[in-house]
Amino acid sequence: MSAIAPADRWRGVASEEVDEFSASVAGLLRKRSRRLLASLARPYRWQLLLAGVLILIRSAAYLSIPYLVGLGIDSGIRPGGSGNLAALVEVVIALIGVLIVNAAANFAFMRLSGRIGQDALLDLRRLLFAHVQELSLSFFERYTSGRIISRLTSDIEALNELLATGLTSAITAVVSVVAITAILIHLDTRLGVVTLVAMPLVLALTAWFRHNSARSYRAVRRAIVLVIVHYVESLGGIRAVHAFRREPRNQEIFEDVNGRYRDANIWSNRLASTFGPGIILLGRLTTTSVLLFGGYLVVQGQLTLGVLTAFVLYLRQFFEPMQDLSQFYNTFQAAGAALEKLAGVMEESPTVPDPAAPVRLGDIKGSVAFEGVTFAYRDKPVLHDIELAIPAGQILALVGETGAGKTTMARLIARFYDPTAGRLTLDGVDLRSISISELRRAVVVVTQESFLFSGTVGENLLFGRPEATREEMIAAASAIGAHDFIAALPNGYDTDVRRRGVRLSSGQRQLVAFARAFLADPRVLILDEATSSLDLPSERQVQHALRTLLRDRTAIIIAHRLSTVDIADRVLVLDAGRVVEDGAPADLHQAGGRYGSLHRAWLESLA
């Protein structure tokens, strides 16, 4: 990590900047994003072919216009009354027919290519969303939600633009350029060759643009992420912002990142502003050369005026799609930078992968064992060689000071992480051999972070078990003591909890989270500080309920308040990643060791 600029100081230093990469990997990135694009296009290859055919029809119709006009001039129109009116009318009728075909093919093509684009976009959305959800928690800790949001919204949006308008103009342009080149050469080979002389210049200009715009658009993508992350976070924490008068500072930071986003955009706009007119200029130069050379040929009597006229008109049609192509190329470069990012996410693989051949557990009893489990988080050892067997149905309390490794043990049981060494088993089967969906049904964690989704209270409860009946849902809420306050809400279970459940107090949210977990009916339930926000009567009610609810379940309870530990069959005292005491609460209490002193401290805190 290099020294940070003063303007960046507020962000602080972090060990990994996922977004930064050296220019040398740019080639790899491009390859990766091309692969993604190809895999997206594959299902639509026949439809794309049909779109190509429609384009050919449309272009043939469109391109025959100057030809027909030329024909009309050469055969129908002679100055001074010597024209052939019949020939002119024939040409006009042919033209009208051609125009109708052109319009019809145009409509059909736009419709079809629009559909392909939208379908491909939907595929990409599905694919990406599913993939991101599959990724492990360690990914989310590294990648941050703001960045994920940015990938799934603004990067996909950049691609939408490419698919919505870009594809149409690109295919049209390529077909037009190829067809017109053929027509030009057919009309007059000599003039055609003059036209082709401009091509190397066009290619050189394009190469320059590609190189620079790729860099500029990467800068745009990098900048928008900062804007989105700051926006989402600071508005999400608006209470703290107001309470601590951070509005001006936030505004400063926002204007800084937003300004960087603007500058990156101005840069890429400047490049596009050079590239587009550059192509036009090359077209003008070519026209001039053609006029000079063609004029010479006409004077020499080797070319008719009509052919030269048609040629000049065709040249116009040659460079107009070239300009479209340059527009498309611009959109493509913008989308390309987004695609690189998306491809990057797609290449992430879950660090907690689903087993290829999962072991079927059938009826899960719920015994959990740690066999020589060691775990290091970002190279920092958290747990050392833990040996532990939790028989099915046991209620185990984990106690210890902050940072002792309690939460890590809980997360290992839920397989949010895999151990660095050793193994964990459920009913004797290695967790890594159990399909993740089966494991999640069996093991549920309730944390103090009682996140609620937008929607009604009922919907949030049913998140635990979507197929549960309303009676089961109410029973779960009643058992935990949440029914009374839910019923008192304006619409009872159908009350909208608003954004992140702000409608409820934090204790109420925790009760809902609790009920949600019970509705899920897991064999193994992990409660990680799950009662921290409850008042004592609610906590007592929860504890009371736990006695019945935890019967015939395995439970692991982490709590700072030892009142929750009272219902445990067994207590494990952790210190710095090692088990230092293990036994029934009463025994440990008597022994007067670590647990004894913790218990004393807790009792004193009650006084």
Next chain:
Amino acid sequence: MPQKKRKESSDLGLLALRRYLPYLRPYIGLVAIFGVAQLGSLAASAAIPKVIQQIIDGPITHHQIGQMLPMAGLLVAIGLLEFVFIYLRRNFSGVASLRMETDLRNDFYGHLQNLHVAFHDNWQSGQLLSRAISDIATVRRFVSFGLIWFLQTIVTFAVVFVLMWTLDWRLALAVVVCMLPIAYISKVFTDKYKVIARRQQDQQGDLTTIIEEMATGVRIIKAFGRMQLVQKRYETQAELLRATNLEGVTARAQVWSLLTFLPNMSLVVVLLLGGLNVIQGTLTIGGLVAFMSYVFMLAWPMDAIGWVLSMSEECRTASERLNEVLDSRPEIADRAGARSMERCSGRIEFRDVGFKYPGSDEWILRGLNLSIDPGETVGLVGRTGSGKTTLACLLPRLYDVAEGQVLLDGVDVRDLHLRSLRSHIGVAFEEPILFSASVHENLVMGRPVVDDAELKRAIDVARAGFVWELPWGLETRVGEQGYTLSGGQRQRLALARAVLGRPQVLVLDDPLSSVDVHTEAVIEESLATVLEGVTALLVVHRPSTLALADRVALIDGGAVVATGTHTDLMKTNELYRALLSQEYETSTQVPA
């Protein structure tokens, strides 16, 4: 979602833009350059067919090769000028509109930041995000391309029409007649597209909300293994959006096909009528070719009309969506005649306070009275959901009372400058809110520069010494929502933030719920010294923290039902005992 209904209006997106055009004012110089370059590029583009015509009609027809070179030189010169003009036009329209977009987004963000907390409670953040990013970009695109093409199309039409008129007025008239259906087609299209565009953008916002919730709630989704459920919600929404997008595609395909048909049709008319004129000798072949070039010049702006129309509709809906936010006035703001308070002794009085959430009939607090002497620490006790946190939020005006008054040193808090009021109050929320920024930034937040000694003192009070051990000390970024810190560590950081700068009033909402018992005892010890001479409102669930309080207020049914010391209330108040007594039998019901 509030304010979903909207007024029907038949104006173009142009009018919806009125509000945003002032944002272009600072860049009027750039716009002027753009305007000149625009005219220049149009003139150059129009001159080129004219020169070509003269080369064909002059040197080539008359076999005067010698005269061709200077004219070709002229063509190249005009071509170069055209290049410069187009570059300037594009570059400066881009710069002006991007600057405008940035300013608009800055203001939008600033406005949102100043909106009251209750506003944010009611809006899905995904909807706010899609407004700030994609809707503002839509407005910018219309300003930079749409508006420009709108003007360019009009100018092109006018110029080309004049040129055609000078060449042959009858042909020009014929072209105009061919173009007349544009008006009708445009009207039908915009009426249809308006509806589609609005739905598209709302659905986009809803999709963003799902994404946002997935990204922030991923632990819960994973804990329950509900990936498929969330995926299904997302896909349903994405499919809706796809269907709407497809409707848009179809509408655009229709209008574009029709609109490109018209100039081509007029080309045919020109060929027929112009051909007759040439035969009759009233028009030269070069003239006819030039005329046709002009008609070709119309093809492209016509093509653009369909595009510009759809863009203008998108812009209109985008600005409507922006207006929904921009028209929301901050309900908590400085009143006229608000004053600042230099010093504050910390006397607090809640006088007949009533509170309900906006749009709700349910009183959270009603007829609540409580006064707190300077230097006194009062604990707020009540059942889960009794309104303790809400009451605490009234003091720094995160919410405003619906009736009654909150007084600080005898002054209604609404009569004080917000910044002044909040500068006297330190708040620690139960759910510590940390931002993806350095520890230092998270502690200082918006306050004036704090010296290192004070920073150290605050960190010590909150027992947050772990921050020194972080890899880069105070410069370490605490990951998003403090992911890299434990719950207890985050709470201690939030507590350090609250006591930093020695505010005269502290509002601590169950600030130690996630801290282990040992640390809690140590923090309480140091907090006790901090609380001396400071007025504090302490929301508590546990007896342990109550040791810090001089007095306790019991809240029930939205009002203070009893005050007194912990010991007194334990003796005299049944509800209080039920709430705080460890020994209280679980079988006993809490008295209603």
